[in-house]
Amino acid sequence: MIPTVDVAGVPDPLPDGLVVLDVREPVEWQHGHIEGAVHVPLSLLPLRVAELPAAQTLVVCKVGARSAQAVMWLQQQGHDAVNLAGGMLDWAAAGRPMVSETGAPPQVV
Secondary structure, three states: OOEEHHHHHOOOOOOOOOOEEEEHHHHHHHHHHHOOOOOOOOOHHHHHHOOOOOOOOOEEEEOOOOHHHHHHHHOOOOOEEEEEOOOOHHHHOOOOOOOOOOOOOOOOO
């Protein structure tokens, strides 16, 4: 079973020590992401897992499928990881804060 939390279950503001891992592709990240998140596309996660701090990790993607795959894999590697159900679409719909790398208002693409 993949540990999962919905947006309502994520404290606002995010607690100290919680790592947010965004496993979406670079273009998705550039248009909008959670401030302070670590960006590692899912396909690169096995190569870059050493970059993740040993802390509870909230894993996000657009809708929750890629992040669920990442959580399953991270747990097998001994990480304390939780999937964000509904992903960035639900995060944005809940009005939670996001930042953009494009200079435009943040959005989920």
